[in-house]
Amino acid sequence: MDISAVNALSYEDFVNTFGNVVEKCPVITAAVWSRRPFVSLNALEAAISDFIDELPESGKEGILRCHPDLAGRDLQRGTLTRESRQEQAGAGMDALTSGETERMARLNEVYKKRFGFPFVICARMNDKANILRQLSESCQNERAVERARGIEEVKKICRLRLQSLLLTDGANKL
Numbered sequence: 001m002d003i004s005a006v007n008a009l010s011y012e013d014f015v016n017t018f019g020n021v022v023e024k025c026p027v028i029t030a031a032v033w034s035r036r037p038f039v040s041l042n043a044l045e046a047a048i049s050d051f052i053d054e055l056p057e058s059g060k061e062g063i064l065r066c067h068p069d070l071a072g073r074d075l076q077r078g079t080l081t082r083e084s085r086q087e088q089a090g091a092g093m094d095a096l097t098s099g100e101t102e103r104m105a106r107l108n109e110v111y112k113k114r115f116g117f118p119f120v121i122c123a124r125m126n127d128k129a130n131i132l133r134q135l136s137e138s139c140q141n142e143r144a145v146e147r148a149r150g151i152e153e154v155k156k157i158c159r160l161r162l163q164s165l166l167l168t169d170g171a172n173k174l
């Protein structure tokens, strides 16, 4: 789908196509639709990024809270979104040893207790060793640092999801 096809989408089709580029936050896609036409994929991405940046800190934390834990309950129960399942599998989150699963669960809980939102990282840009290391190190950070880091990761996830939808001949092509 090229950008002119994106700009021609009805509100419903736009949200159906791009509603999960930010995990479980279709309201962002719904808001950004009114900023069309977009001159390029980068412009669409920038509109989403700007919208996120304009949110109060509580809104940014809300976005982080919409993300499932890495290697968490949703993965084990098969209730991840399609995008998240593919990303987590790509980083080996579905093939952890029992020791790694336990470490991941423990660190995820420590992190959430400290910050009040889950640890978010772009799984497609990391492997499991990296994810475990960054999760462990992040537990030492300040809340504002982690909020900002997590939001930058959300934007990376968003960019890769947009690219998958726009630059490939995937099943989502309209």
Ligand SMILES: NC(=O)NC1NC(=O)NC1=O
Binding pocket: 023, 067, 068, 069, 070, 083, 084, 085, 087, 088, 118, 119, 120, 121, 122, 123, 124, 157
């Ligand atoms: N918590 C977290 O980072 N979740 C995710 N990261 C990613 O790339 N996909 C996700 O679901």
